[in-house]
Amino acid sequence: AAGVIQSPRHLIKEKRETATLKCYPIPRHDTVYWYQQGPGQDPQFLISFYEKMQSDKGSIPDRFSAQQFSDYHSELNMSSLELGDSALYFCASSLGQGIHEQYFGPGTRLTVT
């Protein structure tokens, strides 16, 4: 079965640079979620989109922005990167509004040097 696709899988950036992470949800899934997971930490919710509209917002820094496109893929844009942004970034997708089963992608490991 098709899963959530994230690209790139690994990304190394320097402080103050920008990064763009991409997420392709499971086919027919219309809701996308972004989570950040620091080393040894639990995933922290950043932001979600349903039908291309922002549906919920968590602890996402103002330096980050995201959007969902007409084909339902999503991009997380991160600017003025800081060392503390180094983490695993997961995208998850689900089908329908109010449906709770979220399926996670393999993640993008971002390292800021």
Place this chain on the structure above:
Amino acid sequence: QQQVKQSPQSLIVQKGGISIINCAYENTAFDYFPWYQQFPGKGPALLIAIRPDVSEKKEGRFTISFNKSAKQFSLHIMDSQPGDSATYFCAASMSGTYKYIFGTGTRLKVLA
């Protein structure tokens, strides 16, 4: 403030034994409680989930027990195998929102 508290932080079980991980929550508005399994460097994989109108749900070797009055739920892994060695996260969400609140995770090691 951790809205979903998970214990233990780590667990070592002999092969064939039962692994038990516990979670507790405060917000009675939570109405969906999934468990995820995560291997190092991989994304969390949905194992099993439960809603508060059910006290127990079983799928293969995995069972969720739910105690609504105590606001607690637990994952039981029967006949634990070395391949079950991973980090397990409980989570909670509520209708009308789209985010999961995760527990802090339990690192399980099953000895061969």
